[in-house]
Amino acid sequence: LKDKKTWGKYVISPDDFEKDLIYFIENGYTTITVQDLIDFEYNDKELPDKPIMITFDDGYLTSKVYVLPILQKYNVKAVVSIVGEFTDRFTENKDAGLSYAHMSWDDVRELVNSEYIEIQNHSYNMHKISERKGITKLRKESLEDYRKALNNDILHMQDLIEKNTGYKPMAFTYPFGSISKDAEPILRDMGFLALFTCNEGVNMLRGDKEELFNLKRYNRPYGIDRDKFFSSKLIIAKKDEQ
Secondary structure: OOOHHHOOOOOOOHHHHHHHHHHHHHOOOEEOOHHHHHHHHHHOOOOOOOEEOOEEEEOEOHHHHHHHHHHHHHOOOEEEEEOHHHHHHHHHHOOOOOOOOEOOHHHHHHHHOOOOEEEEEOOOOOOOEOOOEOOOOOOOOOHHHHHHHHHHHHHHHHHHHHHHHOOOOOEEEOHHHOOOOOHHHHHHHOOOOEEEOOOOOOOOOOOOHHHHHHEOOOOOOOOOOHHHHHHHHHHHHHHHHO
């Protein structure tokens, strides 16, 4: 967002985002998508020497208004995980307040049809804290009831995305990063080939398909020293490789 009052742990300015992209490009990084990871693990296609994935969660309208033009400018890609209930709501009310609005289905179709943004599943209506946080299993919930709850929500979202865009997501992004041990096998049974967590770390991919079911990410907050922040992550990667 452009309003300084909104900047914080999860919000930065479009200018900061653009400077991040310039940093990646100048340091030899190539942006990739989930499809690139699947092609690497399943089809033996090579990844670029220094791959990096840029992800945005929830499907805010800023993904179209601010992010897409910057991606186009530098010919780079990003992954946006959307929440179906939010998309339906803003499709109906046509509210386009940038400080809070989510994309409509028309907006999502525009991104899917672009070369720059890949859409993934972030649940239909489980991105909330009520009885459960995200898709976590309730204390006394049977495995059968838990499976039914996830199937009813997440498969509905798969169908909605495919119906509205012609594209079927390959990855699921855990709402709030909250994970239950019983969730992964259920999500696998739904056909997902990759799962995004909010655990921080570098993903060291060696061609094992299991690596895609615990993909880690770094949150990029406002107010950091760009060089120190990103170079520290590169140092972590080099240590892990040794």
